[in-house]
Amino acid sequence: MPHKQLRFAVIGAGMAGILAAIRLKARGETFTVFEKTAKIGGTWRENRYPGLTCDVPSHAYTYTFEPYAEWRANYATGPEIQTYFEHVVDKYGIDPAIRFGSEVTALDWDEAQAQWTLTLASGERQVFDVVIAASGVLHHPRMPEIAGLDSFAGPVFHTARWDDSAPIDGVRVGLVGCGSTGVQIVTALASRVKKLVHFQRSPQWIMPVPYFTFSDAERDAFRADTGLIDAIRFGDEYLGNVRRFTDAITDIDGPLMKAIEEYCLQNLENSVRDPMLKEKLRPDYRAACKRLIYSWSFYDAVQNPAVEVETGRIDRVEAKGVRMTDGTLHELDTLVLATGFHADRFIRPAGVTGRNGLTLDAFWARRPTAHYAMTLPGFPNFFMLNGPTGPVGNFSLIDIAERQWDYIDQLIDVLRQGKGRAVVPTTAAHADYEERRIAAAKTTIFGSGCSSWYLDAEGVPASWPWSYDKFVETMSAPKLDEFAIS
Ligand code: NAP
Secondary structure, eight states: OOOOOOEEEEEOOSHHHHHHHHHHHHTTOEEEEEOSSSSSOTHHHHOOOTTOBOSSOGGGSSOTTOOOTTOSBSSOBHHHHHHHHHHHHHHTTOGGGEETTOOEEEEEEETTTTEEEEEETTSOEEEESEEEEOOOSSOSBOOOOOBTGGGOSSOEEEGGGOOTTSOOTTSEEEEEOOSHHHHHHHHHHTTTOSEEEEEOSSOOOEEEOOOOBOOHHHHHHHHHOTHHHHHHHSSHHHHHHHHHHHHHHHSTTSHHHHHHHHHHHHHHHHHOOOHHHHHHTOOSSOTTSSOOEEESSHHHHHTSTTEEEEOSOEEEEOSSEEEETTSOEEEOSEEEEOOOBOTTOTTTTSEEEOGGGOBHHHHTSSOOOOBTTTBBTTBTTEEESSOTTSOOSSSOHHHHHHHHHHHHHHHHHHHHTTSOSOEEEOHHHHHHHHHHHHHHHTTSGGGSSOOOTTBOTTSOBOSOOSOHHHHHHHHHSOOGGGEEEO
């Protein structure tokens, strides 16, 4: 079989970019990873807030080809995960292929040459046959539209821009936001602060999960026999939970969703003692409508006398603190904004221009979309990992990215084998996918009536709306008749 040597650009050195680099290196491909910062790690590099943990079980949050005996507990901390990715980059010798401090600002498709021109912030240009966009999802902090933020006398910052110099211990801290991030920060700060005012616009359902550490002896055993790790990460407890979760969110009146709701309700009823606090913490929407929060310690932390849950409406921020619409002033020393991310950016603000001058902004004017979350009509030889409409929820995005890579790699084979110089999904195939996806997505729990970053501008969940097994099957082989090969 003839093999065409292709030039690959991988954008981003986070979890997905590292994966792409390892896979490309293993095949002897020519590639460069462009990383805008000075360090690998993506979301695990950027987020350094106290309490940062991954609520996907640690052994499941690893590459399939690189099990890790060193996890200290069944849920890993952010710094541990960063260390894992640094270990992987080192072990697989990826570092020399990464260009740090290299922000990609533009990608322009040249139809005549069937190649992409990549432009860096420095103005430097390079050409590539294939672009792998591994630039992540949650990396543009969303600042809240609260008047007077600039007038606060103390430090005020977004959780993804943690200010290490800001006072925390023994002082009065305000925390806006009650997503996965805000909840983890409450658990970490409750015992450190003089006072923590947690501004909760919408409370969250909390799924109780066990937390346990691995002993030195267990880690020794994992090192000696990685089969013990495989039994955890590929075993029924984890994968069974993934299957049950996706079945629940796609069958919202079925018994599995009812079980999730009951777990969360009983957790609230049985864990929170003060009836007034219990009502403040009781959501008015269905469990798992927003990203379900798995926590073993939030309800304990939030009942710490140092924590005050404020469910009133914020009027403005003043020099001394946060003023509520009822006139109350919460005097604060530090203000933390756990207000989430612009989840519709993906590779943007880089300007991507495909065939016939079609820009990504224009293609995504209504909503970000990609054919099975990876390829886009009008953008040949352009592949996204963890792109729009992929699976979101409480499971490992590493698994998702690996399966997406297997699909993408088969499309790249078309180019490698010289069957064509450009591969791109047809407009008709993508329109059919989107029509089916949107219809199904509206019926998932994410579309059951709450606000969340899962929803696009029209309120449609921007997610994979079918089962995990259907995702696995779909990723196993692309349907080549859905693609134009030229
Ligand atoms: P998020 O889920 O989008 O939550 C943002 C929070 O800020 C919400 O509580 C929101 O309230 C609140 N908010 C926004 N603007 C506000 C305003 N003007 N006034 C008051 N409250 C405001 O963001 P996130 O917590 O950073 O989490 C984002 C995602 O990151 C998660 O869903 C998850 O996918 C990922 N994550 C994962 C982990 C993990 O353990 N695996 C940990 C952290 C994050 P409303 O709900 O009322 O809008």
